[in-house]
Amino acid sequence: MRDMPLDLTAVPSTDPIRAYRYRDGLYAADFITAAVVHLDFFTWLHANPSTKDGIAAHFGFTERPLDVLLTLCAANGFVENRDGTYHATPTAVEHLTSASPWNLKPYYASLKDRPIVKDYLQVLKTDKPANWGGDKAALDWHKAMETDEFSRSFTAAMDCRGIYLAQAMAKKVDLTGRKRLLDIGGGSGIYACSFCAHHPHLQATVLDQAPVDRIAQRCIDERGFHDRVSVATGNMFKDPLPADCDVHLFSNVLHDWGIAEVKELLAISYKALPAGGLLIIHDAFINADKTGPLPVAEYSSLLMHSTQGKCYSTQEYADLCREAGFKPGAYQDTAADRGFMVATK
Template sequence: MSAHADLTLDDLTPILFGHAAFQCLNAGCELGLFPLLQREPHLSREEVRDRLGLADRAVDILLLGTTSLRLTRRVDGRYRNAPVIDQLFRDGQWEIFANVVAFEAHIVYEGQADFVASLRDNTNVGLRRIRGTGRDLYHRFAENPHLERVFYRYMRSWSELANPALLKEVDFGGVKKVLDVGGGDGVNAIALAQAHPHLEVTVLEIPATGPITRRRVADSGLSERITVHECDMFRDPFPTGADCVLFSHQLVIWDPERNVELLRRAHAALPPGGQVVIFSSISDDDGDGPLMAALDSVYFAALPAEGGMIYAWRQYEEWLRAAGFARSRRVPCASWTPHGILVATR
């Protein structure tokens, strides 16, 4: 039984006007309100207006929105960031958070307008709002350089936010080589190689992303231990030689049938005793949360590919068994994001 309290009419307001609430958050990021108040707290309305170069009406709308949402505070007629925003700056996570906001604003937001159609058709109708001819979002980035930059900044930030849990909870000490499936610009591979000097990592990515990954790896000085293997993960066999296959934020994209196929390919590529690690946002088995998992599933339903959502623990375990993995274990992660880890052995 769900432990969630019943909604009140007041509780419906941020749901009904959720689109507007996000716009206030995004405006505070893009117009520089939050960094301004971090540098200069306790500014008057007029000082905020002048620093941001806004008209009177515009600054009134912005501050009414951010203050009503408790993103900013007004004390004695002067404005400052809310404590949670201050905490992001103090912890060095503001840029990460701002990159996530930009991803939601520039890539996710428009596509989610097709959420209802996506549910009716059981496919990602919102992809039509991204210019290009690629079969999914990732194959269209080459035709949308701005969106490509926004996306990889976001994925790097999201991974940097989450990867400490991966490094803490999974023992890579006995692993020699990791195959990072769909490893993006190499953020996971770089973190693993930096944390474990004995480790070699191969990043498996589509040809359009390969050059981006190689540049990031070269910039990190880890080209001798991190290589890039370009292929189509659904059509080409996985390279052999790794004793660990990592799926980080990858299986949320695809439907169950394709996830089983990917896990079977991992099983075939691993030696006996090799392991697969799934690291992702995960929803509860009861289907009643966490809230971030529920809301993030709207994106996966509407936009990136023909399938995907924030799946539950039990679903991953079913797929691992179907792919031939005999045993697995759950590793919940303590975080405000709904991350979890499953480790299975061949």
């Protein structure tokens, strides 16, 4: 990991949004290519406007990847949802259906054998994530995180992103009267350290499993926050959460998991928080009607390919929080197509 700035209140003078979007949207073109070339999806949908269940039955798709595909297509203006029935839009009919003189399927055909394109055909039907980066020799993402080499590389990637994103969030969250934040699945500890940098009264604990816990401790020490940010080693699903925290943070964690696991994690958080405790979900959020934003729909395609999760909508998170017992608050934008929601116990 590169040398780390100690001042977590310093901000860049330029906007990195394009650099973020290139990386986050990297796989979206492959997903659209799979739909156009291999599935001729828009030709079928134009002839057969259908519900999500009808689409799933015809193509043999599973729910999670189909939801991500429909969101991506809606965000691009290729499909629209009319009272639960999905239709190809005029743009899709003219440019992505086989009978149209403007059909672009041949233009996409040369991309049909890209490894990520082929991965999507499998993920759509099996709901099992492909290996990280399309590397067939690699372990799946969650297993890979248990290895030292991959966990170091992945944590460094998330740390450099967090230096920018964590500040944007920490400035907006009201932590008046709060004492200790628990950063669940906190990786390098960049979010916990940033919150402490912006809220001088706050203490924090980073919870993560080995070997990430050792990486986190080193990063926290190098940033000079060893007296305010501690590390707890544990599995967030299996081990009891520290009991002395009145704020829980899930930052870019829930999007790695399916609905069942998200429900489990929210229930674990609710049980561990004291009455009046605060939950913060920091992530890239799909809007309530699942028509965008386009950069988040593209990022969701990457997550769906390589993890068990996706980008959830603001409505999905609000409903999941209520089901766990929380009272959800409103969504707020932060930076680089990210934002946060809070909920109280």
